[in-house]
Each structure stands twice: as C-alpha cells, then as structure tokens.
Amino acid sequence: MFADKKNYTTLGMLTRLWTLTGKYRMFIILLLFAACVVSLIEVGYLESIRRLVKGATEAQFSLLYSGLIIGVSIVVLRLIVTAFMTRVETLFQQKTLLSVQSLLLSSFSNTETRDLAHYHTGDLTSRVWTSAKEAQKGINQHGIELAKNIIQLILAFAYFSWVNLPLSLAIIAFTLIYPLVTVGLGKRLQRQHDQLNASAASRDEILTEIIQAPVEIRSYGLAGYVHHQFKGRMDQVFRYTMSVSVLQRLSEAAGRVSTYGGMILILYLGGMQVLNGHMDVGGLAAFLVASSQLTRPIESLSGLWNDFIGSASHASRIFEVLDLERKNTVANTGTNTYVRSDTHLGQLEKQSKPAGINVQHVSYRYAEQEEVLTDISFEAKKGKLTVITGPSGCGKTTLLKLIAGLDTPVTGSIQVMNQKNSLKDMHEVQTANVNQVYVPQQAFIFTGTVEENIIFGQEEISADQVKVAAHMTYAHDAIMRQSLGYGTELQPQGGTMSGGELQRISLARAMLRNPDILLLDEPTSSQDPWHEQRLNDLFARITADEGTTVIAVTHRLSLIERADQVIYIQKGRVEDTGTHRELLDRPNGYRSYIAEQDTGVEEQHE
Numbered sequence: 001m002f003a004d005k006k007n008y009t010t011l012g013m014l015t016r017l018w019t020l021t022g023k024y025r026m027f028i029i030l031l032l033f034a035a036c037v038v039s040l041i042e043v044g045y046l047e048s049i050r051r052l053v054k055g056a057t058e059a060q061f062s063l064l065y066s067g068l069i070i071g072v073s074i075v076v077l078r079l080i081v082t083a084f085m086t087r088v089e090t091l092f093q094q095k096t097l098l099s100v101q102s103l104l105l106s107s108f109s110n111t112e113t114r115d116l117a118h119y120h121t122g123d124l125t126s127r128v129w130t131s132a133k134e135a136q137k138g139i140n141q142h143g144i145e146l147a148k149n150i151i152q153l154i155l156a157f158a159y160f161s162w163v164n165l166p167l168s169l170a171i172i173a174f175t176l177i178y179p180l181v182t183v184g185l186g187k188r189l190q191r192q193h194d195q196l197n198a199s200a201a202s203r204d205e206i207l208t209e210i211i212q213a214p215v216e217i218r219s220y221g222l223a224g225y226v227h228h229q230f231k232g233r234m235d236q237v238f239r240y241t242m243s244v245s246v247l248q249r250l251s252e253a254a255g256r257v258s259t260y261g262g263m264i265l266i267l268y269l270g271g272m273q274v275l276n277g278h279m280d281v282g283g284l285a286a287f288l289v290a291s292s293q294l295t296r297p298i299e300s301l302s303g304l305w306n307d308f309i310g311s312a313s314h315a316s317r318i319f320e321v322l323d324l325e326r327k328n329t330v331a332n333t334g335t336n337t338y339v340r341s342d343t344h345l346g347q348l349e350k351q352s353k354p355a356g357i358n359v360q361h362v363s364y365r366y367a368e369q370e371e372v373l374t375d376i377s378f379e380a381k382k383g384k385l386t387v388i389t390g391p392s393g394c395g396k397t398t399l400l401k402l403i404a405g406l407d408t409p410v411t412g413s414i415q416v417m418n419q420k421n422s423l424k425d426m427h428e429v430q431t432a433n434v435n436q437v438y439v440p441q442q443a444f445i446f447t448g449t450v451e452e453n454i455i456f457g458q459e460e461i462s463a464d465q466v467k468v469a470a471h472m473t474y475a476h477d478a479i480m481r482q483s484l485g486y487g488t489e490l491q492p493q494g495g496t497m498s499g500g501e502l503q504r505i506s507l508a509r510a511m512l513r514n515p516d517i518l519l520l521d522e523p524t525s526s527q528d529p530w531h532e533q534r535l536n537d538l539f540a541r542i543t544a545d546e547g548t549t550v551i552a553v554t555h556r557l558s559l560i561e562r563a564d565q566v567i568y569i570q571k572g573r574v575e576d577t578g579t580h581r582e583l584l585d586r587p588n589g590y591r592s593y594i595a596e597q598d599t600g601v602e603e604q605h606e
C-alpha cells in the first residue's frame with residue numbers, strides 16, 4: 001500500500017532534497033558568492049546612511065556629499081548584482097525543479113501498478129507540479145535567503161560593533177526574542193501545512209474528475225452535485241489556508257513587536273550614552289535609522305523557518321511517492337525475469353524470439369488483502385495462443401499484469417524461456433532482449449495525431465509502416481474516415497473516434513512493435529462480430545506465421561475456441577488447463593461457465 005511515511009524532521013527533509021539535486025551545486029556556489037557581494041554592499045549602505053544622518057545633524061557638508069556618493073554607487077551596484085542573482089536563481093530553480101519532476105515521473109513508471117492505484121491522478125499531478133516546485137524553493141530560494149541573511153548579519157554586526165558595541169549587543173539580544181517565539185509556532189504550522197496540502201490535493205482530484213467527465217455530468221444532471229462537492233473541498237482548502245495565514249501573520253506580528261521594541265531600546269540606551277557623553281546625537285540618529293540592517297536579518301531568519309516548514313511539507317509528499325519505488329525493490333520475493341526493450345519493427349530476427357513464458361507457483365495479494373492469485377502455474381508456449389479465462393473477479397487481469405512485469409508476484413516466478421526451451425541458462429534468459437507488449441483493455445490515447453498515437457514514441461518509423469500496422473488491425477478504414485486521416489488529433493477521451501476504433505488503434509500500436517510476446521486484455525471487448533473475427537484471425541496468424549507468443553485474457557467464446565491452450569481460472573486458482581474441447585469434457589465447472597457466457601451473449605443480442 002502506501003509507503004511508510006518516514007518521520008523526517010524539517011531539516012532532514014530538506015537535506016534529502018538537497019542530496020537529490022546536488023549535481024547543481026555550482027549554482028549554489030555562484031549564488032553564495034553573489035550573496036556575499038550583496039551583504040558587503042549593504043554595509044556600504046549603512047555607512048552611507050550614517051554619513052548622511054550625521055552630516056545633516058552636525059551640519060558637516062563633506063559627510064553629506066560622501067554619504068550621497070556612496071549611496072548612489074550602492075544603489076547601482078545592488079541593481080546589477082540583483083539582476084545577476086535573479087537570473088542564476090531562476091535557472092537554478094528550473095534545473096532542480098525539472099530534475100525532481102523527472103525523478104517523480106520515472107518513479108511512477110517504476111512503481112508497481114497496485115501501489116499507484118491508490119493515488120488519484122489529480123493528487124499525483126499536484127505532487128509533480130505544485131509540491132515539486134514548493135519543495136524545491138526550500139533549497140534554492142529559502143536556502144539561499146538563509147545564507148544571505150547569515151552573511152549579512154555577520155557583516156552588519158561587525159560594522160555596528162565598530163560603531164557602538166554595547167548598543168549592538170543589546171539590540172541583538174532583544175531581537176533574538178522573536179525567533180524564540182516563532183519556533184514555538186512551528187510545529188503547529190507544519191501540521192496545518194500538511195493538512196492544507198492534503199486538502200488541496202483532494203480539491204485537485206475532484207477538479208480532474210469534473211474536467212474528465214463533462215458528458216456524464218450533463219447526462220446524469222450532476223452539475224449542481226459536483227459544484228457542491230467542489231465547493232466543499234474549496235471550503236476545506238480555505239479553512240486550512242486561513243489557519244496557515246493566521247499562524248504566519250502571528251509570527252510576523254511578533255517580528256514587528258521586536259522591531260519597534262528594539263527601536264525604543266536603542267533610543268533609551270543610546271539616549272543614556274548621549275547624556276553620559278559617550279555618543280553624539282547624530283551618531284544615535286544614524287544608528288537608529290540603520291539598525292534595521294541588523295534586526296532585519298534576524299527577523300527574516302525566523303520568518304524563513306516558516307517557509308522551510310512549508311517546503312518540507314511539500315517535500316514529504318514527493319518522498320512518499322519516491323519511496324514507493326524503493327519499497328517495491330525489497331518487498332516481494334517473487335521474480336519476473338523480463339528485460340524489456342524498445343526494439344523496432346523488423347529489427348528483430350525471427351529466430352531470436354524467446355521460446356515462451358513459464359509461470360511457476362505464482363501467488364499474489366493486493367496490500368494486506370486476501371490472496372487474489374494462489375499457486376498459479378502454466379507454460380505459454382512460443383508461437384501459440386494462450387487464453388486466460390474465468391468468471392469476473394477471478395484474477396485474470398492481475399495475472400496478465402504480473403506476466404507483463406507491471407507488478408511482481410508475492411511468491412513464485414515468471415520467466416521467459418530461452419531458445420532451447422530450457423530455463424537452465426538463467427543468464428541467457430535474463431539478458432534476452434525480450435520485445436514484449438501489453439495491451440490493456442482500456443485503450444490509452446494521448447493528445448496527438450492518430451499517427452503519433454500508433455507510433456507511440458518509437459523512432460524512425462515511416463508512414464507506410466504505420467499504415468501496415470493499422471491495416472493489420474482493421475483500423476485503417478476508420479482512420480481514413482476522419483477529416484485528416486492519420487493526421488487527425490485525438491484526445492485522451494478519444495476525440496471523434498469510437499471505443500472499438502480506439503481499441504483497434506491501440507492494437508495497431510502493439511503490432512507496429514512486432515512483439516515477441518503479446519499480452520492482450522480483452523482485446524475484442526469493444527468490437528462488433530465482424531471485427532472480432534478479423535482480429536481473432538490476426539492473433540492466430542501472428543502466432544503461427546511470426547512465432548509470436550500471445551497470451552490473451554478474454555470472456556469471448558470466439559477467441560477461447562481458437563486458443564491453443566485455455567487456462568481456466570476460478571477464485572484465483574488454475575482450475576484446469578487444456579484446449580477448449582478438452583476442458584468441456586472434464587468435470588471442472590468449465591462447461592457451465594461457458595454456457596453462462598453463451599447465455600450472456602444471447603441475452604445481449606435479444
């Protein structure tokens with residue numbers, strides 16, 4: 001199920017984030033260097049203020065002029081350095097963000113489907129987008145800000161100590177009250193941040209559903225209902241946003257108290273020094289005006305803590321997903337020895353095709369639930385059509401996904417056999433360049449043209465090859481009926497093509513890859529009888545002529561009858577194995593299962 005949520009501290013979280021994007025340390029060095037320059041400039045700014053105020057109060061024109069020249073130079077320098085820093089910061093932000101997002105995306109593709117199935121698309125999207133961005137800010141924005149403030153504080157303290165050490169110590173001691181107050185609010189703030197992120201994810205979930213199902217919403221008259229649901233989630237987000245804002249404002253207010261309190265303290269202590277003749281009025285005025293350069297870094301250091309807490313909360317959402325992948329590499333004892341490749345059409349020699357698949361004592365369960373597959377064993381021979389059938393919910397799709405390597409068996413093994421039809425040479429098996437394709441029941445269509453959907457990321461594929469594949473699966477005519485033929489744009493919901501047509505497009509995508517092993521989940525479920533028979537012919541042809549090993553999950557009698565071997569599953573166990581004819585003659589419940597399929601078909605036709 002979900003990855004165990006590790007109890008990282010805020011700093012632990014940020015450290016882990018830092019190690020993820022460590023290859024961009026060069027940017028950090030540049031930014032730290034720029035932060036040092038900015039801090040030095042700030043000291044020049046202090047000196048400019050001191051000269052201007054002292055010059056004015058003591059009527060010293062030379063001080064006024066020099067203060068002005070220093071001030072103008074500082075402003076120009078500051079502009080240049082700020083422009084440089086902004087560029088480097090933006091670049092750094094982009095690079096590290098992309099790096100974390102790529103990690104997350106690769107984690108999605110390496111995480112077993114059962115684990116990802118617990119997450120909503122909207123939630124995962126917000127983790128890749130919002131959380132990755134906000135978490136990254138912890139390092140490349142707040143982290144830099146932290147370093148900048150520390151350097152600034154050290155330099156400002158050195159400068160003020162030179163001007164007036166006792167007053168500087170007093171003001172620092174007073175300002176330190178602020179972080180002590182705000183750190184107390186930190187834990188509460190972190191909890192509120194976590195809840196805010198969770199409620200924002202739940203809002204994104206419903207938003208995705210509303211956008212994905214406009215037809216269903218209209219046809220069921222659900223506009224009011226979904227609006228109500230959406231509003232409910234928005235209200236929840238609003239409540240947590242409010243709590244977070246209030247807590248943040250509270251700590252900011254504490255900062256303001258310390259600023260004003262600090263000024264009063266300076267005026268009081270400084271006034272005493274003036275009366276005792278240790279300081280002149282001009283010096284005190286200058287100290288007061290410039291003192292914010294000392295107190296501001298301390299305040300913003302504590303404010304930064306709140307920002308770190310926010311980033312850490314987002315970082316935990318990222319790590320939760322990244323840990324799913326890591327968890328999977330250690331959780332299962334079962335094995336699956338496919339090595340998949342991006343082999344192109346025609347590149348594979350026929351004789352290199354693996355000899356088949358051996359499923360041995362496979363058991364599987366989803367998370368803590370009961371076993372859905374128990375001790376499944378069978379062999380799918382090379383160049384043969386194996387059909388897996390059985391009542392709804394018996395575990396057919398689960399088994400096919402295990403064979404496809406999308407999940408790993410809890411126990412048992414699934415192995416590709418080598419040419420000698422033997423499993424002895426495991427090294428040979430494991431390094432075999434197996435070209436295997438899994439076609440899910442629901443055609444996956446992405447935004448792009450029909451041609452792009454068939455090519456599906458392969459390189460160096462010609463338009464003719466795409467057409468050959470579409471002809472093979474009887475998708476060509478339907479494609480040509482579209483306004484732009486193969487150039488017609490499709491959407492994830494399909495656009496203007498029917499469910500059956502999209503299914504044939506997704507099968508054409510598989511054919512284009514000329515697979516050694518073809519795994520099909522209900523490949524004809526959306527087809528009319530004519531297309532169903534043509535596709536059945538195709539599956540039989542590619543097994544006999546091309547030597548492709550086909551394993552299909554189906555309830556359709558027309559495909560079951562053509563199978564070289566039928567694996568009949570009941571309640572997660574192999575009840576019997578043989579040809580359709582053989583199974584019908586045995587006392588295994590298969591005959592009544594098939595009779596029910598027939599009745600179902602007849603009822604549908606009535």
Ligand SMILES: Nc1ncnc2c1ncn2[C@@H]1O[C@H](COP(=O)(O)OP(=O)(O)OP(=O)(O)O)[C@@H](O)[C@H]1O
Nearest residue numbers: 113114117366372391392393394395396397398399
């Ligand atoms: N992601 C999941 N998490 C938990 N349980 C699941 C998950 N997917 C499937 N199951 C359960 O596993 C069992 C087998 O499901 P599976 O989809 O493999 O059955 P099936 O034989 O393919 O069914 P059908 O013919 O209806 O498609 C079912 O009881 C189902 O509820």
